[in-house]
Amino acid sequence: MDKELYHGGRPRSEQARTAILNAVDDLLVEVGYAAMTMKSISERAGVSRQTVYRWWSHKAEILFEASAADAAEELAITITGNPLDDLTSYVEALVRFLAHSPAGAAYRALLGEAQHDLAVAELLSAKDPLGDSARFVIEQVIGKEVRSLRIEQATSLLIGPSFFWILSGRDPAGLVPRELAENFIYDLQARQLR
Amino acid sequence: MDKELYHGGRPRSEQARTAILNAVDDLLVEVGYAAMTMKSISERAGVSRQTVYRWWSHKAEILFEASAADAAEELAITITGNPLDDLTSYVEALVRFLAHSPAGAAYRALLGEAQHDLAVAELLSAKDPLGDSARFVIEQVIGKEVRSLRIEQATSLLIGPSFFWILSGRDPAGLVPRELAENFIYDLQARQLR
Amino acid sequence: MDKELYHGGRPRSEQARTAILNAVDDLLVEVGYAAMTMKSISERAGVSRQTVYRWWSHKAEILFEASAADAAEELAITITGNPLDDLTSYVEALVRFLAHSPAGAAYRALLGEAQHDLAVAELLSAKDPLGDSARFVIEQVIGKEVRSLRIEQATSLLIGPSFFWILSGRDPAGLVPRELAENFIYDLQARQLR
Amino acid sequence: MDKELYHGGRPRSEQARTAILNAVDDLLVEVGYAAMTMKSISERAGVSRQTVYRWWSHKAEILFEASAADAAEELAITITGNPLDDLTSYVEALVRFLAHSPAGAAYRALLGEAQHDLAVAELLSAKDPLGDSARFVIEQVIGKEVRSLRIEQATSLLIGPSFFWILSGRDPAGLVPRELAENFIYDLQARQLR
DNA sequence: ATTTAATCGAGACGGTACGTCGAGTCTTTTT
DNA sequence: AAAAAGACTCGACGTACCGTCTCGATTAAAT
Structure with a gap:
């Protein structure tokens, strides 16, 4: 029931x-x-x-609840099994989300607020749409279990460049998802993470 | 005069x-x-x-003026000529700045505000302490001129992971500057940027 | 039934x-x-x-119902037949009621509210504990029927001074019931009401 | 200056x-x-x-300031020297003030509020338009100094009946100022206040 | 020396949102 | 029905900060 x-x-x-x-x-x-x-x-x-x-106690809380589902959906990709393709389409989704989607605008606003509002920071760390989606993609691509700190770092490697690019106000058209995916693969190989 | x-x-x-x-x-x-x-x-x-x-018209403007000099100074490193060492010490400085310095706190607050305030966004894009410092280090390491878009992308590669890590509220102790510097070098080599 | x-x-x-x-x-x-x-x-x-x-529709209505019985009881005196004694003990009861009794506090609050709330004013004029009690005492003292307007005026003469004294915030200790009773009798005699 | x-x-x-x-x-x-x-x-x-x-901190405070001057003016009478005439015209002014004047309505509202708001009660006891005006008239009529408690009681005798009549919601047309003035004189004579 | 003009400290002003509170009313299930 | 529980709309509360304004007082260079 x-x-x-x-x-x-x-x-x-x-x-x-x-x-x-x-x-x-x-x-x-x-x-x-x-x-x-x-x-x-x-x-x-x-x-x-x-x-x-x-x-709700803050507008941040409402906005978070209003956009969480959209965020998760927009950052989910269908896995094909080809690592480069999958990573590329993830980065594409990421850029589309951060730069062009309303849910992404909500996320940026919240993350901005989190820089000077502890309550919002806790809200975001409790459920982190970017981290979650990246972790999922990386696990699929690597195909096996990985130590938790390692995967957190891999997450930052994958998301970080696009994230900084967009939040610092650069033109999203300047990003090349395929190259970012390739870079990520180079780093994995160099570290022999898999 | x-x-x-x-x-x-x-x-x-x-x-x-x-x-x-x-x-x-x-x-x-x-x-x-x-x-x-x-x-x-x-x-x-x-x-x-x-x-x-x-x-001044906003508190953001005052804060920007008050912290700009400190930011530039804290992100400047002395070049030794050894690429890995130089990049490592830059990433260390970057993390120290973003995670522990008052000037870095100011920068994060301003960048947060920039996500929903156009005036602040323009302030930051007019003089970007992170981009400027990274560009300088990369140019020193590569040792020759590079197309402007290329260097912008390299900048994001170098800064992005630490930037995302800290702004998303992760513990800065989990970052390993030397590994991030190594990753950056792998990427450069794979692209044969120099 | x-x-x-x-x-x-x-x-x-x-x-x-x-x-x-x-x-x-x-x-x-x-x-x-x-x-x-x-x-x-x-x-x-x-x-x-x-x-x-x-x-009930107002708190005034509840309070009125809750205190009406107490008010009537506290303002009732036993008639001895001696006019001065009876009037004195009435004034004493009146002062005790207005200045020290919870029911009197309720009455003052309601009468205060009645000055700017018509509904409360109607409540009080429908059943007026002060007027009723004074009328009863005066009729007993005078010992015969009196024209209704006359008795209303006599009521005000008897109640008014103590009423003003207390509602205007003066110290009830300054009141001398026996003198007020005497004054009332002077007035009656001068008008030869009986 | x-x-x-x-x-x-x-x-x-x-x-x-x-x-x-x-x-x-x-x-x-x-x-x-x-x-x-x-x-x-x-x-x-x-x-x-x-x-x-x-x-101002309350609406009562504003209202008090707004009506104090009017109240004093409306309660001031010109002394002719004839006690009965002077007292009668004072009672007339008092009734006119309490029952028909806007300033009187303000006074009644404030006095009502004072019954359940200490701040308002203090406001009124600091400057009491009714008491002040009555004291002045009585002093003129008596023509000599009087002990302060005595004059306070005389004040209540003069004001009280009209005050109760009107605040308890009775029709002001039922009041006869000349009779009230006469009653006051009877009481004075009986007590030989002068 | 006087004039001119922009600065300074101080603080009142009109606005607007804050977060809370009490008022009555409405919508459930239980008695 | 009546009752308990509690969500709902409405509107005022008193406070805070915004950015502007109006004062007298100050400080220089230009007269």
Whole structure:
């Protein structure tokens, strides 16, 4: 049985919940993260301010919940078995996500906020869409188990260059995913990780 | 002649200027970027609010001016001529800067802000301490001219992994600068950039 | 038969009703009228908020119901037949009620609210504990019927001075009930009301 | 010299001050005391909310300042020297003030609030328009010095009946000022206060 | 020496969002 | 029905920071 135990009272409004998540998605695109306030979110969602605060404590928390599923989906690739192809398409997905997707914009805003807000930093480290997706791809490509620190470092090697490129404001058109995938393979081979 | 033409009136107070820059440095360490307001800056500097606004328009601008010199200095290394050693000490300096230095904290805060504030993004792209320092080191190591896009990409290769590691909240102790330097050299060799 | 016709459904809980009235009494003493909210009343009574609203519309209404009986009792004196003694003990009871009794505090709060809330004003004019008690004492003392306007004026003469003294924040210790009773008798004699 | 010493900063806006006091006067008449909020005051005055809070802490404080001058003026009578006439015209003024004047409505609202708000009670006891005016009239009528407690009691005798009559919601038309003045004189004579 | 003009400290101003609180109402299940 | 529980809308609360403004006082170079 998937029903919660009844604890009395009016049940949470699913309609309000989705209206708020949608409002956040829309506002991020329309006015940007900085100009998106708790007030504007509640008004856009047609919901009282109190209802927003009842379930989330920051706009970062709402934005995270609103974009987490999209992020995971956009960073998932279908594995073909060819390492270079798979890594290339992952880097392509990564660049597309960070540079062009609304969910990626949300991620960048959150990661930016995390640099000076501990609560947001904890939010992101609890569930890290970039790290998770990269770890998955690398494990598939390597084909065997790897020590956890090693895979964390491999993750940074794979994601880092594109990540810095885009967050530092460089033009994403200058990135060449295939070359980045090749570099990653060189490094693996040199270290004989597999 | 580097003096402005005289337009009458009391000259700008150098004392006020340095008091403000120092106040920003102090407050960043003491209360963090988010809690640092224009009001608290002016009060800490013992200066009127208007005086701050007269010369800078955002706290980001002040912080940038206050930390730019420190950043450049902390990211400068002395070249020995040994590529692996030089790259290793650069990565060490980079990690020290990003993870442990007040100037690095300022840089991370500004880069975070740049993700959702165009004005800050332009500030950073006008003078990019990470890119500049990496470019310099790479040019010294390679020893000859390189096409500008190539060097930009090499920059991302060198900086990216540490950058992602730290900004995503991972423990800087897990980074191994020598390995990152080696990886960079593998990539260069594989591409025969020199 | 004084029972309502049965209309089906669960009957009103007498337990809830008295719990609410007691809660209001307690809260008035503990936190005062202003800080007493419908929420705090329901929580103190261990009753749902809706149950309070189902039977009363304002906290003033509850407080009035909770204190009316006490007020009437505290303002009732036993008649001895000696006019000066009876009037004196009435004024004493009046001062004790207004200045020191919880029911009197409730009355003052309600009368205060009545100055800017029409609903409360109507509540009080429907059943006026001060007027009623004074009218009774005066009728006993005079010993015969009197025109209704006359008795209303006599009421104000008897109650007014103490009432103003206490409501304007003066120290009740400064009041001398016997003198007030004497004054009232002077006035009656001068007008030869009896 | 009636100029304050200069303490730096932009001077207080007299325009804002009077706009706020006028707004309170208007709102009291239009919507009543209870519905008059700090927000509506600031909006009506065309002033920011902060400006209201900068100079007053409660709406009671503003209302008091806005009506104090009117109250004093409305309760001042010209002394003719004939005790009965003077006392009668004072009672008339008192009834007119309490029952029909906007300033009187303000006074009643404040006195009501004072019954459950200590801050308001202190406000009123600091400067009591009713007490002050009655004291003045009584001193003129008696024509000589009187012990301070005596005059306080005389004050309550003079004001009390009308005060109770009106605050308890009775029709002011039922009051007969001349009779009240006469009663007051009877009491004085009986006590031989003069 | 006086004038001119931009600076400085101080602090009031209009705005706007903050996060909280109380008001009534509504929607569940249980009695 | 009535009751308990608690989510909901609404709107005011008092505070904080924003960026602008208006004061008198200061400080130089130009007159």
